Amino acid sequence: MAKFILRRFFLLLLTMVLVSIAVFLITEASPGNVARNVLGSFVTPEQEASFLAQMGLDKPVAIRYLYWLLGSDWHASKKTGLPLKRITTKKGFEEWWAVNEDGTLIRWELVGDDLVALVPTGDGKITKHLDNGRWETEEKGVSTFWGVDTKNHVVQWEKGAGKKVWTFIMGSGWMEASGGPREYIPLKKGFIRGDPGVSLRTGRPVARSLFVRLRNSMVLAGIAFVIVMPLALVLGMIAGLKEGSIRDRLLSVGGMIFSVTPEFATGIFLILIMAVWLKLVPGAAVFGEKAPWERPDMLILPVLTLTLVELGYVLRITRASMVEVMRSPFIRTAFLKGLPYWRVVFKHAVRNALMTPITVIMLHVNWLLGGIVIVEVVFGYPGLGKYLLDAALYKDINALEAGAMIMVAVAVGTQLVADIIYTFLNPRIRYS
Amino acid sequence: MNGERLLLLRIRCLWEGFSIVFASKTATVGLAIVLFWVFVAVFAPALTPYTPTEQDWRACNKGPSRAHILGTDELGRDLWSRLMYGARIVLVVLPVSDHFWIPGGTALWGVFASLILGATLGLISGYHGGWIDETVMRLLDAMMSIPIILLYLIIVASIGASAVNVVIAIAIVGTPGIARLVRSLTLDIRTREYIRAAETRGESPWYIMFVEILPNARGPIIIDAMLRVGYAIFAMGTLGFLGLGLPPPSPDWGSMVAKGREFILAGSPWAALWPSIAIASLVVGLNLLADGLREESMRYL
Numbered sequence: 208m209a210k211f212i213l214r215r216f217f218l219l220l221l222t223m224v225l226v227s228i229a230v231f232l233i234t235e236a237s238p239g240n241v242a243r244n245v246l247g248s249f250v251t252p253e254q255e256a257s258f259l260a261q262m263g264l265d266k267p268v269a270i271r272y273l274y275w276l277l278g279s280d281w282h283a284s285k286k287t288g289l290p291l292k293r294i295t296t297k298k299g300f301e302e303w304w305a306v307n308e309d310g311t312l313i314r315w316e317l318v319g320d321d322l323v324a325l326v327p328t329g330d331g332k333i334t335k336h337l338d339n340g341r342w343e344t345e346e347k348g349v350s351t352f353w354g355v356d357t358k359n360h361v362v363q364w365e366k367g368a369g370k371k372v373w374t375f376i377m378g379s380g381w382m383e384a385s386g387g388p389r390e391y392i393p394l395k396k397g398f399i400r401g402d403p404g405v406s407l408r409t410g411r412p413v414a415r416s417l418f419v420r421l422r423n424s425m426v427l428a429g430i431a432f433v434i435v436m437p438l439a440l441v442l443g444m445i446a447g448l449k450e451g452s453i454r455d456r457l458l459s460v461g462g463m464i465f466s467v468t469p470e471f472a473t474g475i476f477l478i479l480i481m482a483v484w485l486k487l488v489p490g491a492a493v494f495g496e497k498a499p500w501e502r503p504d505m506l507i508l509p510v511l512t513l514t515l516v517e518l519g520y521v522l523r524i525t526r527a528s529m530v531e532v533m534r535s536p537f538i539r540t541a542f543l544k545g546l547p548y549w550r551v552v553f554k555h556a557v558r559n560a561l562m563t564p565i566t567v568i569m570l571h572v573n574w575l576l577g578g579i580v581i582v583e584v585v586f587g588y589p590g591l592g593k594y595l596l597d598a599a600l601y602k603d604i605n606a607l608e609a610g611a612m613i614m615v616a617v618a619v620g621t622q623l624v625a626d627i628i629y630t631f632l633n634p635r636i637r638y639s
Numbered sequence: 640m641n642g643e644r645l646l647l648l649r650i651r652c653l654w655e656g657f658s659i660v661f662a663s664k665t666a667t668v669g670l671a672i673v674l675f676w677v678f679v680a681v682f683a684p685a686l687t688p689y690t691p692t693e694q695d696w697r698a699c700n701k702g703p704s705r706a707h708i709l710g711t712d713e714l715g716r717d718l719w720s721r722l723m724y725g726a727r728i729v730l731v732v733l734p735v736s737d738h739f740w741i742p743g744g745t746a747l748w749g750v751f752a753s754l755i756l757g758a759t760l761g762l763i764s765g766y767h768g769g770w771i772d773e774t775v776m777r778l779l780d781a782m783m784s785i786p787i788i789l790l791y792l793i794i795v796a797s798i799g800a801s802a803v804n805v806v807i808a809i810a811i812v813g814t815p816g817i818a819r820l821v822r823s824l825t826l827d828i829r830t831r832e833y834i835r836a837a838e839t840r841g842e843s844p845w846y847i848m849f850v851e852i853l854p855n856a857r858g859p860i861i862i863d864a865m866l867r868v869g870y871a872i873f874a875m876g877t878l879g880f881l882g883l884g885l886p887p888p889s890p891d892w893g894s895m896v897a898k899g900r901e902f903i904l905a906g907s908p909w910a911a912l913w914p915s916i917a918i919a920s921l922v923v924g925l926n927l928l929a930d931g932l933r934e935e936s937m938r939y940l
Contacts (some may be wrong), residue, residue, distance in 0.1 A: 222781050230793060237797035460665065460927075467926045469873050471880045471896055472915035479908050490904060577788030581877060585900070595789070596881060599796040611793075614786045622784060 212627065219619045226615050227398075227608055228272065234604050235268050241407045244601045246375060254381065257373040261360065262407055263393040275404060275608065278397025283361035286353040289313075291361070291394065297331070301412060303359045303394040315341075315354040317364050317388075322352060342366055351389070359405075362388035403609035408601045413609045417594065421613065424590035426499045428579055430506065431513040439518050440564060443525025444557060450530045459526055466519025470578050474512045474585035481508060491587045499588075509586045516578050521568055528563040532556050562632045569625030573618045659935045666931025672924025676917075680726035680744075689717035691724040691890040700907035710909035712895070713902055718913050721890040725914065728891065729872055729921070734802045745802050745885075746871035749809030750864055756810060757817025758860070762848040764818070765825025776822070779815040787812055791874065795883040802885050805878060809871045820863055824856035831855075862933050869925035876918045892918045 241264070242255045250258075259265050263274065274282070280303070284291045289305040292312065296302055304312035304327075314325045315338065324338035342350040350366035358374075365388070372387030396402035403413040446458035465473070482490030488507045499506055532538060533556060541551045580592030587593075591610060598606035660666045679686065689707075695715035702710045709718040728734065730744035743751070760779070764772040782790075794808040828834065829852065837851050878884045879893020887894065892914040899910030 218781070222784055225781060226785055226789075233793055233797040237799070463926055463930065464923050467869060467873065467922050468919040469876045469880075469893075469922065471877065471893070472919045475896060475900065475903070475911050475915040476919075478903060479912060483903060483908060573784070573786050576786040577877075580788045581880065584881060592788075596792065599792045600882070602796075611789055614789050615784070618786045619784045 208630070212623070215623045215626065219616070219623065222619055223612055223615050226611060227276070230608055230611050231268060231272050231275070231604065234602055234607065237602070240264070241602045241604070244603075245408050253371070254373045254375075257371075257387070258375060260391050261358075261372075261374070261393070263360075263391055264407075271604075274393075274395065274397065275605070276398050278395055278400055278402065279361075279392050280394050280396060283392045283394060286363070286392070287355065287361055288353070291355065293394070293396065301359070303355055305355045313355075314357055315352075315364075316357055320367055322354075322364070325357070355394075356388070359394050360388075361392040361394060363390045364388045398608070398612070403612075404605035406598075406603055406606045408598070408603040408606065413606050417591070417606070417609055417613070420589060420591045420594045423499050423588065424579055424583070424592065427506070427509055427513065427582070427588065427590060428575065430510050431517060434510070434514050435517045435521060436568070438514075439521035440525050440561070442518075443522040443564070444529050444560065446522065447526040447529025447533065447560065448552065450533070455526070459523060462519035462522040462526075464519070465515045466517075466523065468516070470512060470516050470581040471585050473515055474508070474582060477508050477512055477515075478585075481511075505586075509582050509588050512582050512585070513575075513578055517571075517575065520571060520574070521564060524567045525560065525564045529556065529560040532560040535559075562629075565632065566625045566629045569621045569628070572621040576614055576618060659932060660928070663931035663935045665927045666935065669924045669927030669929070669931060672920055673928060676726050676921050676924070677730055679723050680729070680731045683720070683723035683727050686723060687717065687720040689720040691721045692716065692888045693720075700902055700905075700910065702907070702909055709913050710907075712899060712910040718909060721895060722892075722913055722917050725890040725892045725895065725917065726921070728802070728885065728889065729875060733806065734885070734889070745805055746809070746868055746875055749806045749871045749875075750813065750867045752806060752810035753813030753817055753867070754860070754864060757814045758821045758853060760814065761818040761821025762825055762852060765822035766829055766844065766848050766852065772822075775818070779818055783815045788877075791878060791883070792881075795878060800878075800883050800886055802889075805875060805884060808878070809874055812874070813867055813870070817860075817863065817867070820859065821853075821856060824859060825852055828852050828855050858936065862929055862936070865925060865929040865932070869922045869929070872918065872922050872925070 240255075240259070241262070242250065242258045246254065246258060256265075263271065263279075266274075280291045280293075287305055289307065291303055292306050293301060293303050294312070304314055307313050312327055316323050316325065322338045322341060323335050325333050325335055327333050341354070342352050344350050352364050352366075353361060354364065356362045370387035370389065372384050374382045374384070393405070395404045398404075401414075403417070405411065406413050406416065409416070442458055442462075446455045446462075449455060478490040481487050489505050490508065491505070538551060538556055541555050542548075576592075579590065580596060582588065583590040583592040584596060591613065594606065595610035595614070597603070598610055660670055693716060695711065695717075697715065698707065698711050699715045700711065700713055701707060701715075704710070707717045707719065709722065712718055712721070728744065729746050731742065732740045733743055733745050733748050734740045760775055764775040790812050791808055794811060795804060798804045798807065825848075834847060834851055837847050842851070875884060875891075876893040876896075879891040879895075880897045882894065882897060884893050885891040895914040896911050896918075899908075899912070899914070902908075903911055
């Protein structure tokens with residue numbers, strides 16, 4: 208058993224690695240780039256190049272994948288010759304600093320031809336002093352320096368080159384400045400060390416925005432799950448009690464209709480009936496900064512849509528399982544023994560009929576994820592699915608990779624859990 | 640004489656097929672819905688005076704009226720004609736480029752392509768077994784464990800939104816399921832005597848796989864394919880809704896819903912309502928048909 212779990216866990220990791228590589232390569236191979244998507248089509252080639260360089264997107268794909276997976280700080284630290292450290296400021300920003308030989312933190316900026324060192328003092332202030340002694344002269348008389356800049360890159364400055372640099376700031380537009388470096392390495396710790404990087408689209412850390420989105424999605428899926436499970440299991444049992452009866456036909460055909468109708472169609476029907484016609488609940492889920500549970504009325508329609516779609520599926524699985532159990536010899540024996548009908552149903556049939564649905568439901572999480580994406584788009588619900596869709600459309604690779612990894616982990620993880628539960632429910636199964 | 644008997648046999652087979660459909664009420668209802676949409680799709684140009692892209696700026700976002708049976712969308716395009724041409728894209732034509740199309744709907748081509756891919760993989764791994772089987776199945780397992788919506792997103796977002804690319808996406812996503820089904824059927828069939836006979840005759844593996852095994856596995860494959868056409872239409876709608884379907888101004892049902900959704904709260908629900916009903920009815924129809932057929936054929940076996 209332990210060996211089986213270990214093997215499956217290994218398979219999970221392998222799948223994640225394969226998917227992450229595939230996402231990287233496919234995003235790479237497809238037309239268009241994130242600079243055009245974020246900055247609009249009126250961006251000049253220089254601005255585009257500057258943006259791509261600052262994001263580190265001008266590097267070869269293999270290097271970028273390694274930076275994404277393992278982090279870039281170890282590589283950048285070799286260039287600067289100083290160890291690098293990530294700190295979180297009181298305002299909650301993440302900043303990278305180089306660590307001096309004496310243990311103080313240091314960053315640099317270029318003012319004209321002069322290198323200015325920024326050193327934080329203990330009380331939150333930053334002192335500046337000229338630090339031109341650090342220039343290193345290459346051949347041909349060019350002075351360069353690898354250091355940490357104020358925007359979390361390790362950069363290589365060139366004395367007197369005065370390269371122009373364009374910085375795009377969300378909301379305020381372009382800032383043009385001179386003193387730009389030759390090369391940028393954006394600093395990050397790497398995915399396996401728990402840092403998925405910065406969203407190329409918004410400039411915010413992926414981990415932080417993804418956490419909120421994931422929480423919202425889990426609230427949605429969780430409520431739907433809690434409603435669907437008992438309801439679908441009970442209805443499925445009722446339908447499966449007597450195969451071919453009116454009740455069975457109504458429930459199973461109704462369940463089928465709900466489960467095969469695309470989520471967006473169900474969502475539109477519900478909006479039209481509940482929000483436009485009856486005016487009971489709002490037809491969209493726009494939370495702003497609020498958490499979903501602060502506006503429960505906006506949760507009703509998304510949850511209901513998800514519930515209807517999932518209800519049909521689980522109901523049909525439960526029904527099929529119940530029908531099979533009711534046909535089996537031990538149920539006939541129980542009836543022939545003269546046991547009361549309800550006793551046979553509850554004591555003998557239900558317990559055995561529950562086995563398949565519980566595991567199949569776990570396998571169904573794969574589908575559920577797709578349903579959640581659509582429901583979130585229909586209602587404008589700020590969840591993981593919408594985040595992923597936006598990331599894919601913008602080619603925001605860091606956000607896309609992080610979202611994809613979570614989805615794969617959830618899908619494969621639940622399959623593993625399903626297998627384990629199954630061995631407990633059915634001890635005859637042995638994995639070797 | 641012989642040809643005549645063959646024809647008679649054909650007719651009897653066809654008749655038996657129909658009697659299976661009509662023996663089940665659900666299958667009959669499903670068939671009626673599907674035939675309605677096929678009819679509408681085939682005869683679309685004859686059933687409406689409008690083209691799907693003709694705009695009437697004097698009648699934007701109107702409800703049903705005598706001039707426009709189902710109303711108009713935000714650009715004043717007739718919804719009924721857009722709906723019919725939408726069905727045409729799903730069921731009858733595959734628009735390869737602006738001026739070139741091939742017969743067979745986008746959804747049908749998607750399923751057909753995944754059938755070819757999946758059946759080949761399933762036959763090879765089921766018939767050969769051994770390390771080929773192991774490798775193919777593990778790869779397909781890994782593929783199946785990736786959330787479907789993620790696969791669609793990645794595939795379409797990378798190769799771009801067009802009818803052919805939707806076919807490719809549907810084919811790739813559908814392949815693992817079909818391969819598994821065909822493999823399990825192959826494992827069963829290859830133990831039969833006629834396969835042994837063919838092997839003794841010295842037929843090539845390809846002949847045995849495609850001429851001996853595949854035709855004998857057709858029953859479950861046909862029913863599965865019918866369900867898959869439903870999935871494919873579902874997927875087409877979903878992709879269109881997410882903005883990853885056919886590019887505008889194609890009358891793609893999913894993108895019609897996505898566009899019409901913006902005007903629901905502004906008081907004109909028609910542009911979102913009709914394509915939602917269309918896609919739901921077609922998918923439900925196909926599922927009713929497949930379900931009824933499966934039940935009836937199981938009863939006969």
